[in-house]
Amino acid sequence: MRYVDEYRDAVGVAALAREIDRAATRPWTVMEVCGGQTHAIVRFGLDELLPARVTLVHGPGCPVCVTPVELIDRAVALAATPGVTLCSFGDMLRVPGTRGNLLAVRAAGGDVRVVYSPLDAVRLAERHPDRQVAFFAVGFETTAPTTAAAVVQARRRGLGNFALLVAHVLVPPAIEAVLAAPANRVQGFLAAGHVCAVTGYEEYEPLAARHGVPVVVTGFEPVDIRRGMLACVRQLEAGRAAVENEYARVVARTGNPHARAVVGEVFRVVDRRWRGIGTIPRSGLALADGYAAFDAERRFPLATVTADEPAECIAGLVLQGSRKPTECPAFGTRCTPEHPLGAPMVSSEGACAAYHRYRRPQPAGVS
Amino acid sequence: MCLAVPGKVLSCAGADVLDRTARVNFGGVVREVSLAFVPEAAVGDYVVVHAGFALTRLDEAEAAKVLAELAALGEPAAPEGGADEVR
Numbered sequence: 356m357r358y359v360d361e362y363r364d365a366v367g368v369a370a371l372a373r374e375i376d377r378a379a380t381r382p383w384t385v386m387e388v389c390g391g392q393t394h395a396i397v398r399f400g401l402d403e404l405l406p407a408r409v410t411l412v413h414g415p416g417c418p419v420c421v422t423p424v425e426l427i428d429r430a431v432a433l434a435a436t437p438g439v440t441l442c443s444f445g446d447m448l449r450v451p452g453t454r455g456n457l458l459a460v461r462a463a464g465g466d467v468r469v470v471y472s473p474l475d476a477v478r479l480a481e482r483h484p485d486r487q488v489a490f491f492a493v494g495f496e497t498t499a500p501t502t503a504a505a506v507v508q509a510r511r512r513g514l515g516n517f518a519l520l521v522a523h524v525l526v527p528p529a530i531e532a533v534l535a536a537p538a539n540r541v542q543g544f545l546a547a548g549h550v551c552a553v554t555g556y557e558e559y560e561p562l563a564a565r566h567g568v569p570v571v572v573t574g575f576e577p578v579d580i581r582r583g584m585l586a587c588v589r590q591l592e593a594g595r596a597a598v599e600n601e602y603a604r605v606v607a608r609t610g611n612p613h614a615r616a617v618v619g620e621v622f623r624v625v626d627r628r629w630r631g632i633g634t635i636p637r638s639g640l641a642l643a644d645g646y647a648a649f650d651a652e653r654r655f656p657l658a659t660v661t662a663d664e665p666a667e668c669i670a671g672l673v674l675q676g677s678r679k680p681t682e683c684p685a686f687g688t689r690c691t692p693e694h695p696l697g698a699p700m701v702s703s704e705g706a707c708a709a710y711h712r713y714r715r716p717q718p719a720g721v722s
Numbered sequence: 723m724c725l726a727v728p729g730k731v732l733s734c735a736g737a738d739v740l741d742r743t744a745r746v747n748f749g750g751v752v753r754e755v756s757l758a759f760v761p762e763a764a765v766g767d768y769v770v771v772h773a774g775f776a777l778t779r780l781d782e783a784e785a786a787k788v789l790a791e792l793a794a795l796g797e798p799a800a801p802e803g804g805a806d807e808v809r
């Protein structure tokens with residue numbers, strides 16, 4: 356496929372690996388923030404050809420993984436409510452809550468639909484005025500504009516039977532949280548290219564300066580990821596901490612103004628709990644007052660349950676890059692994609708799922 | 723979930739910005755996509771699509787620059803099948 360295959364060129368990927376080897380004179384630890392990049396890295400073995408001095412650790416950029424368990428429980432309760440159709444991206448269906456998952460609700464007769472776009476949920480609401488249609492809005496800055504545009508459309512069409520259960524989260528506060536953790540060893544970041552396609556990267560400039568960490572906007576194909584790493588290592592070697600754009604074919608400095616505008620209109624920034632990590636200040640989105648009528652948490656009585664994770668699951672450590680999935684004692688034994696203990700084993704962007712799919716268990720500590 | 727895929731715009735429809743849509747070809751699979759965020763997209767452009775919305779118009783000059791840089795890393799052009807190995 357054009358603009359995909361060229362960036363998977365094995366010769367170019369290997370040449371870039373040699374450049375990284377040449378550039379790195381000291382040990383460095385770099386984090387890829389985005390779960391989509393984690394999957395590409397594990398799938399194509401992009402960490403394995405690196406010189407041993409360069410360590411790549413996986414970050415919290417898996418929106419399915421970090422959706423707090425009480426929101427999963429609310430989605431489950433909503434889906435089980437008579438007259439309600441719950442629409443969701445497919446990844447969310449298997450994520451375990453405290454009282455089962457969405458798949459179990461569907462098996463028990465609940466109306467749970469997998470959609471490709473939030474607009475599909477709006478169309479469903481239009482076609483079925485007798486039903487309440489709720490969309491489980493999960494995702495980072497890449498996805499938030501699509502949800503926002505959907506609710507704007509629903510309002511323009513006067514659809515009183517459309518609602519959102521909002522679980523959107525933001526990347527820069529998560530990077531701040533990684534940097535603030537006492538055990539942090541991350542020295543540079545590959546920023547998520549498709550998040551930046553929406554937001555641009557101005558917001559990362561004060562962050563990079565304040566913490567003295569290079570941030571490189573990076574794409575998703577093997578060549579892109581290697582280029583991002585090379586740029587990051589070169590900055591670290593030179594003692595620089597700037598924001599660099601290695602994904603200029605897709606990302607502009609100020610992002611997409613139309614997408615940013617609709618997010619600004621529909622949502623407001625709030626504190627948000629991240630599954631396995633805890634509350635991160637100003638790290639989530641909620642509907643702004645003007646759109647409160649579309650808030651599923653206001654329209655339906657969804658009791659708040661605060662729940663604990665299974666003690667065995669170390670998802671919080673995995674999501675912050677301090678443990679590899681293969682270091683989890685449950686990995687591949689008590690926790691598998693068929694019977695997941697934690698969300699990172701379910702999501703197509705979860706690090707545990709990536710290792711389970713593409714890599715055999717290795718001894719602890721191998722990076 | 724943040725994955726977005728490039729595809730080529732085959733045709734556009736709709737006058738109002740929020741209702742503008744395009745038929746986009748993703749390596750043989752054609753889908754209808756909202757152009758609400760990229761109203762300037764035209765037939766023949768490549769757009770990067772996520773959850774049914776085009777997020778950006780792909781900058782083909784920048785794309786070519788990266789590939790030229792890659793070629794200049796001192797390597798001969800990729801041998802036949804070089805890209806297949808990792809697909």
Ligand code: SF4
Pocket residue numbers: 667668669670673680683684685686687690691695696697698699700707
């Ligand atoms: S392998 Fe399973 S139990 Fe272990 S951290 Fe990953 S999701 Fe949690």
